[in-house]
Amino acid sequence: MDSTLIHTLRQAAALRRKWSATQQPSLLGWITTADPAIAEVEVEWGYDGLIIDTEHSPFGPPALRSVLMAFRGTDCVPIVRVGANDIYLLKTALDLGAGGVLVPLVDDAAAARAAVAACRYAPEGTRGVAPRRAGNYSRDTATYLAEANDSVIVMVQIESLTAYRNLDEILAVAGVDCCFIGPADLSATMGHLGDVRHPEVVQVMCDIIRRCRQANRAVAVAESADVKQVKRWLDAGANVVGCGGDLGFMQAGFATFKASIREEIGYAFQ
Numbered sequence: 001m002d003s004t005l006i007h008t009l010r011q012a013a014a015l016r017r018k019w020s021a022t023q024q025p026s027l028l029g030w031i032t033t034a035d036p037a038i039a040e041v042e043v044e045w046g047y048d049g050l051i052i053d054t055e056h057s058p059f060g061p062p063a064l065r066s067v068l069m070a071f072r073g074t075d076c077v078p079i080v081r082v083g084a085n086d087i088y089l090l091k092t093a094l095d096l097g098a099g100g101v102l103v104p105l106v107d108d109a110a111a112a113r114a115a116v117a118a119c120r121y122a123p124e125g126t127r128g129v130a131p132r133r134a135g136n137y138s139r140d141t142a143t144y145l146a147e148a149n150d151s152v153i154v155m156v157q158i159e160s161l162t163a164y165r166n167l168d169e170i171l172a173v174a175g176v177d178c179c180f181i182g183p184a185d186l187s188a189t190m191g192h193l194g195d196v197r198h199p200e201v202v203q204v205m206c207d208i209i210r211r212c213r214q215a216n217r218a219v220a221v222a223e224s225a226d227v228k229q230v231k232r233w234l235d236a237g238a239n240v241v242g243c244g245g246d247l248g249f250m251q252a253g254f255a256t257f258k259a260s261i262r263e264e265i266g267y268a269f270q
Contacts (some may be wrong), residue, residue, distance in 0.1 A: 004073040005097055005136045006143055012077050012099030013151035015048055016177055019218035022239050027230070028079065028220070030245025032056070034063035038246050039070035049077035051242055054093075055084075055104055061092055065133065068097045079153060085111055090118040091127055097134045100153025102180055107162040109169040115156055116175035120149050124175075153177050155220065158208055159185035167208060171215040178218040178240060181205055209237045225249065 018024060029047040031039055034057065042050055052059070052067055059067075064080065071078045080093035081102040093101055103115040117125040131148070135141035154175055158167065159182030170179065183196035183205060192198040205221065212219035220240035221233040230243050261267050 003136045003140050005134060006140050006147075007073065008071060008078065008097060008099050009134070009144060009147060009151050011075050012153050013147070015077050015099070016151065016153050018048075019153075019178055019240060022213065022216060022218050024239070025234050026240045028240065028242040030242060030248075031067060033246050034059050034067060036066045036070045039067045042246060043071055043074045043076040047076060049079050049099070051102055051245075052078060052080045052098075054089075055081050061096065064093065065096045068133075071097075071099075077153070079155065085115050087114075087118040087126065090115065094119060094127070094148075094152060095131050095134055099151075100155060100177075102155040102157065104157045104182070105159060105163075105185070106156035106170065107160055108166045109173050112156050112170045112173040112176055116154050116173060119152050119154050120175065121145065124149055155180045157182045157185075159183075160189045161186070162189070164204055164208060167211055171212065171217055176217070178220050179208070179212050180220040180222065180240075180242070181208055181238075182222050184222070205233075206236050209233070213237045213239075225252065 018026060026048045029042060029045065029050045031042060031050050031052045052064065054064060068078050077099040079100040079102055080098040081104065082089040082093055085103050085106060090101055101119060106112050106115060118127055119125060121127050121129060131141060131144050135144040155178040156176050157180045158164065163170065183201060186204065187193065187196045187198060187201045190201055192201055209219050218240055219238050220242060221238045223229050223233060223241050223243045225244035225248055230241050233241050258269050
């Protein structure tokens with residue numbers, strides 16, 4: 001019987017195959033709080049995977065390990081957005097048991113190749129060999145080492161005008177499983193800071209989606225939990241959307257409660 005940690009690796013491989021087909025839509029959620037109890041709630045929501053955001057949230061390795069433990073035995077794939085395209089950060093995330101990584105600010109083919117190499121064992125890459133937790137604390141190391149190169153998901157973020165201009169060369173890099181459009185940073189580099197719905201930004205995003213699909217490459221968009229916007233990107237051709245997460249749903253739930261209690265009993269929160 002497969003260990004639950006090897007199950008996580010094989011769920012990542014299955015999701016990677018789903019994305020390579022680029023047909024069925026796939027939704028990912030976000031984890032931005034370093035509380036494993038919240039992660040335990042989220043892994044049951046039914047997302048294909050959850051992005052653990054260590055780039056913009058206060059995660060160190062111990063906190064990341066604790067959150068990754070919440071995925072054990074589930075079908076939800078943990079994908080860690082690392083803080084930078086750094087071999088140490090990528091190795092740490094994978095050794096702790098991530099099924100995939102999301103690499104920010106990949107602006108050219110060299111950066112894409114570096115990200116892929118850091119996630120693959122030799123001779124395909126440069127990842128150091130010590131998958132302690134990922135290999136179930138030495139119990140399943142041989143199985144992990146045999147399957148990891150063909151299973152771990154590598155997503156690269158296209159989130160600048162430079163990346164957009166270099167998109168064709170990034171798409172030519174073998175081992176990139178999905179190009180992930182980051183509207184916030186992309187809009188900033190286009191001179192539209194904070195305006196991810198600006199027509200020029202939307203036009204570039206649609207062109208990125210079109211070119212990724214022409215190259216038979218999975219393409220994702222970071223979006224809110226606005227269902228109409230999720231549908232918009234799926235209709236535009238994206239096959240993966242990162243939508244909704246812990247803090248957003250908590251804020252939305254409280255906003256609904258706040259409005260309802262004011263209407264029912266006239267109580268106004270300060």
